[in-house]
Amino acid sequence: MRKLRLYIAQSLDGFIATKTGSVDWLSDPENPDIDLNAYGYLDFCNTIDTTIMGYNTYREILNFGIPFPYPDKKNYIFSRNHTKNDPNPVEFIAENPVNFTANLKKQAGKDIWLIGGGEINKLLLNAGLIDEIILSIKPIFLGEGIKLFADTIQSTLFKINTVNIFDKSIIQFEMIEKKQ
Amino acid sequence: MRKLRLYIAQSLDGFIATKTGSVDWLSDPENPDIDLNAYGYLDFCNTIDTTIMGYNTYREILNFGIPFPYPDKKNYIFSRNHTKNDPNPVEFIAENPVNFTANLKKQAGKDIWLIGGGEINKLLLNAGLIDEIILSIKPIFLGEGIKLFADTIQSTLFKINTVNIFDKSIIQFEMIEKKQ
Numbered sequence: 001m002r003k004l005r006l007y008i009a010q011s012l013d014g015f016i017a018t019k020t021g022s023v024d025w026l027s028d029p030e031n032p033d034i035d036l037n038a039y040g041y042l043d044f045c046n047t048i049d050t051t052i053m054g055y056n057t058y059r060e061i062l063n064f065g066i067p068f069p070y071p072d073k074k075n076y077i078f079s080r081n082h083t084k085n086d087p088n089p090v091e092f093i094a095e096n097p098v099n100f101t102a103n104l105k106k107q108a109g110k111d112i113w114l115i116g117g118g119e120i121n122k123l124l125l126n127a128g129l130i131d132e133i134i135l136s137i138k139p140i141f142l143g144e145g146i147k148l149f150a151d152t153i154q155s156t157l158f159k160i161n162t163v164n165i166f167d168k169s170i171i172q173f174e175m176i177e178k179k180q
Numbered sequence: 181m182r183k184l185r186l187y188i189a190q191s192l193d194g195f196i197a198t199k200t201g202s203v204d205w206l207s208d209p210e211n212p213d214i215d216l217n218a219y220g221y222l223d224f225c226n227t228i229d230t231t232i233m234g235y236n237t238y239r240e241i242l243n244f245g246i247p248f249p250y251p252d253k254k255n256y257i258f259s260r261n262h263t264k265n266d267p268n269p270v271e272f273i274a275e276n277p278v279n280f281t282a283n284l285k286k287q288a289g290k291d292i293w294l295i296g297g298g299e300i301n302k303l304l305l306n307a308g309l310i311d312e313i314i315l316s317i318k319p320i321f322l323g324e325g326i327k328l329f330a331d332t333i334q335s336t337l338f339k340i341n342t343v344n345i346f347d348k349s350i351i352q353f354e355m356i357e358k359k360q
Contacts (some may be wrong), residue, residue: 012194012315012328012338013194013327013328013329014192014193014194025335125321135192139337139338139339139340139353139355140335140336140337140338141305141328141329141333141335141336141338142335143329143331143332143333143334143335144332147193148192148193148321149193149321149323151323152323152324153321153323154323155205155320155321155322155323156320156321157319157320158192158319158320158321159319159349160319160345160349160351163343163345163351165340165343169339169340171340171343171351171353173319173351175319
């Protein structure tokens with residue numbers, strides 16, 4: 001079965017964005033041209049053919065002011081309110097995200113990238129659907145913001161597979177869920 | 181000047197204890213005899229001669245049901261309510277923790293271990309008094325609990341110095357504060 005993989009960055013205190021959804025704190029003013037390949041991003045992209053995300057996350061991506069970044073993937077946006085046509089290669093899903101994702105995992109294909117955000121991450125974690133987390137941590141404490149997993153989650157333990165350190169400024173590790 | 185070092189463990193979502201203060205989730209049922217030396221604890225202890233902590237953290241240590249673990253150190257407990265004699269080698273400090281710690285750092289001696297918890301960590305972080313954080317992260321998401329830094333903190337960036345991975349189950353890294 002294809003895997004559902006959460007590939008995401010967070011602050012040291014567990015926030016994926018500020019309260020208003022901004023991820024500006026992720027960019028490094030001293031090093032503006034991030035070498036995506038060095039961070040394993042392009043390798044990761046080659047292992048997936050589908051992305052899923054919540055509507056707020058989609059809106060944040062649009063706010064980046066760049067062309068939609070995953071034109072070669074099948075992209076599903078969970079939303080009960082936005083089902084109209086969209087200029088980007090995305091499909092809006094009004095169905096329950098847990099059921100939809102469980103069915104998606106049963107279909108043939110490469111792995112599925114769970115892009116976020118906190119609400120959809122929580123739903124899919126609590127449903128036991130997240131197989132792997134590739135978490136990049138920036139050593140910054142934001143104090144408040146949008147949590148990687150919104151609200152209450154079940155206490156969930158992961159096993160660390162690999163760890164990479166990039167430029168002494170980002171720690172990235174790959175974890176698989178370890179049933180307690 | 182002697183350094184103030186926060187040596188502490190947290191969950192991946194930034195909690196140092198459950199809501200009720202428990203750190204039971206830190207112990208590994210499959211590996212109950214933690215080799216403290218392998219985790220760098222004894223080496224760290226040799227670099228400090230003083231500990232400081234809040235009263236709730238002190239109470240949690242007493243709840244472990246073991247003898248007070250730092251008999252050879254000078255131990256200060258911040259509390260305005262508990263100033264009576266105590267059977268353990270501790271001294272209660274009613275003074276403002278920021279002023280007290282700033283003065284303590286100016287005195288001669290080895291480094292100072294900031295044991296916690298979240299409230300005192302926040303106060304000293306916001307006052308710019310924490311020089312170094314040695315953070316062990318267990319790959320577990322607790323969802324809720326006592327945060328490493330309570331309430332609102334200033335967004336603070338650290339530079340990662342060294343990273344160690346223990347048994348694929350604990351990531352420990354040493355960071356120094358990087359003024360933004």
